[in-house]
Amino acid sequence: MSRVYTLLISLLLSLVTLSLQAAQLTASVDRTRLNAGETVELTLETDDVTQFGKPDMSALESSFEVRDTRQLNSLKTLDGSSQATTRWIVTLLPRETGSVLIPSLQLGELKSQPLTLQVLQSEPQEPGNHLASIFIEASLDQDSVYVQAQAVLTLRVYHSVSLFDDSSLSPLQVPDARVEKLGDSRTYEKLINGVRHGVIETRYAIYPQQSGVLKIPAQVFSATLVQTPAEGSQAQDSNPFGPQPGRSVRVKSAEVPLTVKHKPADYPADVAWLPARSINLEENWSPEPGTTQVGDSLTRTLTLKAEGLAGAQLPPLPPTEVPGLRRYPDQPQLRNLPSERGLIGTREEREALVPARAGAIDLPAVEVTWWNTREDHLEHSSLPARTLQISSNPGLAVDTPVNNDMSGVTVIGPPVWPWQMSTLLLACTTLLGFGLWWRARGQPAIARAVQTGPSPRTVLDDLKRACLANDPQGTRQALDAWARQQPETLAEMAARFVPLSDALDGLNGALYSETGKLWLGEDLWRAVRKLPAAEHIQDPAGDAGLPPLYPK
Numbered sequence: 001m002s003r004v005y006t007l008l009i010s011l012l013l014s015l016v017t018l019s020l021q022a023a024q025l026t027a028s029v030d031r032t033r034l035n036a037g038e039t040v041e042l043t044l045e046t047d048d049v050t051q052f053g054k055p056d057m058s059a060l061e062s063s064f065e066v067r068d069t070r071q072l073n074s075l076k077t078l079d080g081s082s083q084a085t086t087r088w089i090v091t092l093l094p095r096e097t098g099s100v101l102i103p104s105l106q107l108g109e110l111k112s113q114p115l116t117l118q119v120l121q122s123e124p125q126e127p128g129n130h131l132a133s134i135f136i137e138a139s140l141d142q143d144s145v146y147v148q149a150q151a152v153l154t155l156r157v158y159h160s161v162s163l164f165d166d167s168s169l170s171p172l173q174v175p176d177a178r179v180e181k182l183g184d185s186r187t188y189e190k191l192i193n194g195v196r197h198g199v200i201e202t203r204y205a206i207y208p209q210q211s212g213v214l215k216i217p218a219q220v221f222s223a224t225l226v227q228t229p230a231e232g233s234q235a236q237d238s239n240p241f242g243p244q245p246g247r248s249v250r251v252k253s254a255e256v257p258l259t260v261k262h263k264p265a266d267y268p269a270d271v272a273w274l275p276a277r278s279i280n281l282e283e284n285w286s287p288e289p290g291t292t293q294v295g296d297s298l299t300r301t302l303t304l305k306a307e308g309l310a311g312a313q314l315p316p317l318p319p320t321e322v323p324g325l326r327r328y329p330d331q332p333q334l335r336n337l338p339s340e341r342g343l344i345g346t347r348e349e350r351e352a353l354v355p356a357r358a359g360a361i362d363l364p365a366v367e368v369t370w371w372n373t374r375e376d377h378l379e380h381s382s383l384p385a386r387t388l389q390i391s392s393n394p395g396l397a398v399d400t401p402v403n404n405d406m407s408g409v410t411v412i413g414p415p416v417w418p419w420q421m422s423t424l425l426l427a428c429t430t431l432l433g434f435g436l437w438w439r440a441r442g443q444p445a446i447a448r449a450v451q452t453g454p455s456p457r458t459v460l461d462d463l464k465r466a467c468l469a470n471d472p473q474g475t476r477q478a479l480d481a482w483a484r485q486q487p488e489t490l491a492e493m494a495a496r497f498v499p500l501s502d503a504l505d506g507l508n509g510a511l512y513s514e515t516g517k518l519w520l521g522e523d524l525w526r527a528v529r530k531l532p533a534a535e536h537i538q539d540p541a542g543d544a545g546l547p548p549l550y551p552k
Helices: 002-022 233-238 394-399 418-440 456-468 472-483 490-496 498-512 522-529
Strands: 025-029 033-035 040-046 064-078 081-094 098-102 115-120 134-140 144-146 151-159 177-181 186-192 195-208 212-216 220-226 246-252 256-261 278-286 298-307 325-329 333-339 342-355 359-363 366-372 377-383 386-391
Touching: 025 115, 081 186, 134 220, 134 246, 134 256, 195 212, 195 256, 278 366, 278 377, 298 366, 325 498, 342 498, 456 472, 456 522, 472 490, 472 498, 472 522, 490 498, 498 522
Parallel strands: 033 115, 144 256
Antiparallel strands: 025 040, 040 081, 064 081, 098 115, 134 151, 151 195, 177 195, 186 195, 212 256, 220 246, 278 298, 298 342, 325 342, 333 342, 359 386, 366 377
């Protein structure tokens, strides 16, 4: 019994150790670049329910002023299992500029990873400037950009008084430009002339569509100020249970000009114009094209990622149009990811490739030409060419046409004289005739047909049922069974009857494509029923009902 208890205790200790290893304290910030005097929000999160209290913040006091700490508890249920999460949101004000380190914080046995902030020196404020209790500021990350390149507009609303939750900013509409909002608005605090201001920051990515000077219109911020008790005492006395009084205000930003440059003259005229900070081109396969057979489906995924462009601006990638490969493309996936520098747009193109022949299939290189706006020169990003080694598939032999071309075969040996060929042919026919006579002596006058396997009628009914039920998998199995009972291969029948070839392409598209589109089998059934008989092939079953030559 003591040994059993020891094993149980060891098992419990190992489970506790695994749970401690799985639990972690994750640290993140709402932004990594800020100006001096601005606050930043640090979020600490853990899913370890055995930890109590809050993280030790003493390590932050040397570099930051801890303004506020909030704790949020949440419970998520997924697939019948519940997961509790505890989150601490800490408002920090950096005490110095430059590269400031948020050190590792500890909660029990858990430690967070350190983070680095870039705190920029703010421009000195002139005396008497920004004395209003609420004002708005608009700025661009650069004064000039190329046409269709990205410029980031930042709108900051400063307020030194409390506001109700009904504040709103007019929607940004810029003529001759595409506008994308960069995530949700941020809120933080900033000291201006010794006065603490709340800041509401909203950022936009602007893509001018014409060269020249683009004027970004002024934006209007509307809000309701919270009045002090002295200001609203009269209204409160008259209606103490009514809504709290407030004063509506509207502030407007300045109009911001942006210089838009022409496309460079040395950029190639026959390729799409791509002005970006960086371009990344990736390729993924599922499965990896190692031992691939004829008829197997390979999924190739090409991902184009551009910093400074939206996903809708990225051009289509060159399709994989290679002889010997059937291509079934999916719809491209476009995504936009906001970042500190603007948008990161991605275009993902996925296609199913089905080899139709054995041997080496060469895929060409994929190249994207673009203009580097950060270094102001032409660049090329590419994927190297590769070769797929395809082996034959014995399971698809019914679909492989028989090659009767013997022109490349060389017979080596002495010549065969006509009398030798005649003697050999006479001996073979004599033996064959004697064998047939000997076999016919034991046969009845009328031979009974013995059916092996499903009858042709049954196989045809199965094919009809699968086609009309729009079942691609069942149709493929029934089609193979029907083809094995025909005097020709499926490839030979498709080669001489175009409707059957088109219907087979549609069936293969439904089998190997990942789009999940609905396949209709009526065309394939109609092609099978209307398939003309081959003139040079005689049905061997046509004389099955004749009696033997030599009845007993």
